[in-house]
Amino acid sequence: MLSEQSAATVRATLPVVGGAIGEITERFYARLFAARPELLRDLFNRGNQAAGTQRQALAGSIAAFATHLVDHPDQRPDAMLSRIAHKHASLGVAPEQYALVHEHLFAAIAEVLGEAVTPEVAAAWDEVYWLMANALTAIEKRLYEESGGAGWRSWEVVERVEETEDVATFRVRPADGGPVPDFRAGQYVSVQVELADGARQIRQYSLSAAPGSPLRQFSVKRVRGEAGPDGEVSGHLHARVRPGDRLDLSAPYGDLVLAGTEAPLLLASAGIGVTPMVAILGELADAGHEGPVLVVHGDRSPGAHALRADHEAYAGKLADATVHFWYETGADPAEASHRAGLVDLAEVTVPEGTQAYLCGPLPFMRAVRAQLLGKGVAAADIHYEVFGPDLWLAQAG
Template identity: 65%
Template sequence: MLSHRSTEIVRATLPAVGGAIGEITPLFYDKLFADRPELLRDLFNRGNQAAGSQQQALAGAVAAFATALVEHPETRPDAMLARIAHKHASLGIAAEQYPLVQRHLFAAIAEVLGEAVTPEVAAAWDEVYWLMANALIALEARLYERAGAPDGDTRFPCAVVGRLAETAEVTTFLVRPLDGRPLPAARPGQYVSVQVELPDGARQIRQYSLSGWHDDALQFSVKRVSGDRAGEVSGHLHDRVRVGDTLLVSAPFGNVTLDGGDSPVLLASAGIGCTPMIGMLSHLAATGSTRRVVSVHADRSESSHAFRADLDRLTAKLPDAVAHVWYERPEAPRPADRTGFADLTLIDVPAGTVAYLCGPLPFLRATRAQLLASGVRAADIHYEVFGPDLWLGRDA
C-alpha cells in the first residue's frame, strides 16, 4: 500500500508523469543500453525496441500501476502483475536487475521533467517503483521455484525432433530435452521462450505458445514476421532450424490458462492467435472433456489459416463443440455472415461462458465488447497478446 503522503504526491503528479512517459521511456532505454549493451543484444527484443512497442508497454505498465495505487489503495493489481511476472520469468529476469532499471528510469524522469522532480516527488515515485518491483520479484521467485530453477534459469537445450509447415508463414516445431529429463509441467495456453544465436552473435529470445500436447515433446508454432529486426528470430527458425538442431527452450509460463471447471468455454482467436487456442482445444479433446466448447477464429483466407484441419478434427472429437470461422478474403464461396471480420453477435454464447481471447488488439477489443454485451462477465474474459502488452492498464 502506498503511504498517504506519497499517494497525494503521485495523484497530483500523475498527469505530468503520464503525459511525459512517452519521452521518458525511450530515454530510459537509451541510458540502460548505453550502460549495459548486452541487454539489448541478448535479452530485450530488438524488433520491439526499434518499433517503439516495448517503450509503449513499459509506459502503460508504470502508469497503470500508479493509477491503481491512488484510485484503489486497498487493492493490488494482481492480474497485471502476474502477466508481467510470467513474461519476466520466461526471460530469466533476475532480482538484481531491478535496481539497474530504477537508476536509469529515474535519471530519465529527472532529465525530462527537470525541476518539477523535487526530492519529495522523486521519493513518492520511488515508493511506487519499489512496490511494483518487490511484488514482481516475489512473484517471479515463486515461478522460478515452481519451475525447479530457483536461480532463475529455466532454459534447457532441446533437440528439434519434428518440424511441420502449417501454412506458407507458420511452422510447427517439436522439441525434446537433450539430457533426457522429463518434460516440464505445462498448462494449456502457456508459452515457452526460445533463444537462438543469430549471425551477428546476438542471442535473441522470443515467446511462442504451446500449440499441441505430446507425452515426449514440447510443441510450439512460429509465424514468420516481416521486417529486418522484427522478424529476425522467426526468420532464423523458418530458414535455418531443421530436425536434429538444438534450441535453448524455457519452462512453460503464462497466466492465461484453461481452467479446470465444467463451465462452457469460448476460444476466440485471429491470425496466429490460434496457437494457444488450438493448444487448449487439443487438451480438451485429449482429456475427453464434456464441456460445451465454442471456437471462433478469424483469418485473412483459408490458405493463411494455420491449424484449419486440426480445428475441424478436434471439434469433431468433442461431444458438445462447435467452430465458427470468418475469412476476410475467402478463396471459396462462403455465407455472407462468415466473410469479413468475426462477429460474435451472430453466434450463441452459452450462459456462464468462460472466454479466452488471442489476437491483434482491435480484435481483442471488439470481441471483448461483444462478449460483455452478450452477458459474459468481465472477470470471465481472459486475453493473451503476443509481444509487448499494449492493452495493459486498460479495462481488459
C-alpha cells in the same frame, strides 16, 4: 499498499508523469543500453526496441499500475502483474535487475521533469516503483521455484512441419535425454537463438499441442516486415533450423490457462493466436470435457489458417462444441463453420456465465472484448494473451 501521503502525491502528479511517460521511457532505455549494451543484444527484443513498442508497453504498465494504486489503494492488480511476471520469468529476469532499472528510470524521470521532481514527488514515485518491483519479484520467485529455476535447456529438433506458407511447427525433445516437464495448455516457452552478428535474441512461442506428449511443440509465424524489418528470430527459425539442430528453450510460462471451472468456454483467436487455443482444445478433448465450448477464429483465408486440421479435429471430439471460422477471402458456403469477413459475434449466442479466452492481434481482441461486454460477459471473465509487448495497457482507455 500505497501510503496515504504518497497516494495523494501520486494522484496529484499522475497527469504530469503520465503525460511525459513516453519521453521518460525513451530516455530510460537510451541510458540503460548505453550503460549495459549487452542487454539489448541478448535480452531485449531489438525489433520491438526499434519500433518503440517496448517503450509503449513499459509506459502503459507503469501508468496503469500507478492509476490502480490511487484508485484502489487496498487492492493489487494481480492479473496485470501475473502477465508481466510470467514474461519476465520466461526471459530469466533476476531480482537485482530491478535495482538497475530503478537507477536509470529515475534518472530519466529527473531529466525529463526537472525541478518538478521534488523530494516528496521522488519519494512517492519511488514507493510506486518498489511496490510494483517487489510484487513482480515475489511472483517470479514462485514461478522459478515451480519450474525448477531460471535458465536454459538445450532441445533437439526432431520434426518440422510446414503448416502454411508462413507458419512452421517445430517438435523438440531434450538434448540431454531427460524427462519433459509437464505444462498447462495455453502456456508458451522462450526460444533463444544465436544470430549471425553474435546476438542471442529471445522470443516467446505458444506451445501448440496438448500436455502429456514426450515432445515439446511450438509453432512460429515468420514475421514479414510491413512497417519495419522482418522478424530476426522467426526468420532465422524458418530459414535455418531443421531436424537435428538444437535450440535453447526456457521452462513453460504464461497464465492464459483454464481456471478449472465448469462454466461455458469461449476460445477466440485470430491468425497465429490460434496456437494456444489449439493446445487448450486438445487438453479439453483428452479430458473428455462435456461442457459447452464456443470456438471462434478469424484468418485471411482457409489456406492461411495454421493448425486448421487440429483446430477442427479437437473441436469435433468435444461433446458440446460450436465452431465459427471467419475468413476474409475463400470462405466455403458449403462448410457450416465458415463465415465470410471479420469476426463478428452479433449473431452468435454466448451462454450466460461464459469464461472467454482471447489471443490474436490487439485490434481483434479489443473488438471481441467489446462485443462480449455488450453481450453481458463480465470483464473479469475475459482473459487474453498478447504476443510481444503488452500494448493493451499502453492503449487502455
